[in-house]
Amino acid sequence: MDFQHSPKAQDFLKRVKDFMKNEIEPVEEAYLRELHSLDNKWVVLPIIEELKAKAKAAGLWNMFLPDEHYGAGLSTLEYAAVAELTGRSFIAPEVFNCNAPDTGNMEVLEKYGSPEQQEQWLKPLLAGEIRSAFCMTEPGVASSDATNMEATAIVEGDEVVLNGRKWWSTGVGHPNCKVGIFMALTNPDAPRHQQHSMVLFPFDAPGVKIERMLPVFGYYDEPYGHGEVSFTNVRVPVSNIIAGPGRGFEIAQGRLGPGRIHHCMRLIGMAEKALELMCIRAASRTAFHKPLMNLGGNRDIIANARMNIEQARLLVFKAAWMIDKVGAMGAMSEISQIKVIAPNMAQQIIDAAMQMHGGGGLSDDFPLTGLFTAARALRLADGPDEVHRGLIAKLEMMKYKKYMKEA
Numbered sequence: 430m431d432f433q434h435s436p437k438a439q440d441f442l443k444r445v446k447d448f449m450k451n452e453i454e455p456v457e458e459a460y461l462r463e464l465h466s467l468d469n470k471w472v473v474l475p476i477i478e479e480l481k482a483k484a485k486a487a488g489l490w491n492m493f494l495p496d497e498h499y500g501a502g503l504s505t506l507e508y509a510a511v512a513e514l515t516g517r518s519f520i521a522p523e524v525f526n527c528n529a530p531d532t533g534n535m536e537v538l539e540k541y542g543s544p545e546q547q548e549q550w551l552k553p554l555l556a557g558e559i560r561s562a563f564c565m566t567e568p569g570v571a572s573s574d575a576t577n578m579e580a581t582a583i584v585e586g587d588e589v590v591l592n593g594r595k596w597w598s599t600g601v602g603h604p605n606c607k608v609g610i611f612m613a614l615t616n617p618d619a620p621r622h623q624q625h626s627m628v629l630f631p632f633d634a635p636g637v638k639i640e641r642m643l644p645v646f647g648y649y650d651e652p653y654g655h656g657e658v659s660f661t662n663v664r665v666p667v668s669n670i671i672a673g674p675g676r677g678f679e680i681a682q683g684r685l686g687p688g689r690i691h692h693c694m695r696l697i698g699m700a701e702k703a704l705e706l707m708c709i710r711a712a713s714r715t716a717f718h719k720p721l722m723n724l725g726g727n728r729d730i731i732a733n734a735r736m737n738i739e740q741a742r743l744l745v746f747k748a749a750w751m752i753d754k755v756g757a758m759g760a761m762s763e764i765s766q767i768k769v770i771a772p773n774m775a776q777q778i779i780d781a782a783m784q785m786h787g788g789g790g791l792s793d794d795f796p797l798t799g800l801f802t803a804a805r806a807l808r809l810a811d812g813p814d815e816v817h818r819g820l821i822a823k824l825e826m827m828k829y830k831k832y833m834k835e836a
């Protein structure tokens with residue numbers, strides 16, 4: 430394994446770094462202040478479209494897609510370092526058209542979409558003209574076990590009828606969120622993992638209703654947000670089923686591998702940002718006649734943060750390298766390992782950074798509460814820690830099958 434960045438990755442890294450320094454950092458604070466001052470925060474401010482146009486013109490666009498036909502042609506490993514940089518900013522992922530859940534949805538359409546589905550939905554998503562949502566989790570059932578899903582997608586002639594209620598559908602508050610992927614039960618008599626389908630639906634279809642937006646620790650994460658959405662006899666053409674009925678789980682496996690690791694890459698960037706703020710505060714503020722860094726165990730806190738980031742980054746790189754070499758299925762354990770490690774590591778470091786900032790750390794004067802909220806949420810989104818630990822243990826124990834006693 431060689432984690433030296435390839436010349437192509439180095440080129441992208443430099444250009445993304447420069448773009449973030451010259452275009453995003455100077456305007457991000459003012460952008461967030463302006464957005465938060467509005468009565469209606471579910472809007473796209475002109476600066477975002479201006480930045481998107483600049484990023485696109487600079488070729489810093491769709492960098493998450495390894496296929497050169499659609500994206501920048503970076504491997505998962507090459508993209509890892511780039512995504513880390515974008516994790517330092519709240520707006521960079523959208524500016525580069527690399528934000529969740531659009532990235533995972535675009536990957537699904539690229540891999541499994543019909544030419545018609547690609548023309549209608551993938552093309553405008555790749556162009557950054559529209560946004561999307563992924564509607565799987567339901568309020569009524571424990572959705573960490575996706576086979577519990579009760580929403581239905583029933584084929585009737587040349588239509589498929591959607592019914593049910595979803596929540597935590599990320600991105601539905603965005604004014605450009607035009608399409609969603611609805612995962613639901615199509616055939617309860619089929620084998621367990623062939624019962625569900627993924628169906629594309631337009632948000633303006635009759636019967637689709639955003640019931641409410643859900644806060645995370647009081648944050649609504651405008652203009653993206655997380656919504657509760659009801660589906661009442663929503664009728665869409667049967668051709669909207671991705672890859673055909675019953676293939677929902679198969680697609681979900683493919684979708685969640687790269688999607689999960691992209692979050693982990695950004696979490697490394699979030700942790701780096703928190704450590705940077707922590708060190709600046711520790712060096713520049715004085716208490717009891719000493720800089721904070723020389724009080725109590727603060728140097729240990731800083732050292733532990735550095736070590737934990739380095740460990741997590743190496744595992745992100747390894748998981749990314751394995752996705753490139755053996756595919757998401759072959760990297761299942763590593764993807765789950767980093768999906769547990771990265772948000773926990775980031776959460777802990779951001780928490781320590783808040784502590785080092787005293788009361789200021791909990792205010793909006795620093796981005797730490799926003800970072801903390803995002804890291805904490807990622808211990809649930811894309812599967813809770815416990816489910817991933819369960820998978821890691823299962824894969825580990827498979828090596829010792831011969832010792833297992835019949836239950």
Ligand SMILES: Cc1cc2nc3c(=O)[nH]c(=O)nc-3n(C[C@H](O)[C@H](O)[C@H](O)COP(=O)(O)OP(=O)(O)OC[C@H]3O[C@@H](n4cnc5c(N)ncnc54)[C@H](O)[C@@H]3O)c2cc1C
Binds near residue numbers: 566645655812
């Ligand atoms: C900010 C945010 C954004 C999200 N975005 C999306 C999205 O865009 N689309 C979408 O469909 N969903 C999304 N989710 C939902 C997320 O994927 C689910 O919350 C998650 O999968 C858990 O499902 P649940 O909430 O039903 O919890 P439950 O299934 O009720 O589980 C509750 C708890 O039980 C425990 N548990 C469950 N299984 C096990 C196990 N095997 N072993 C040990 N303990 C276990 C865990 O502690 C778990 O947290 C998002 C969630 C958040 C918070």
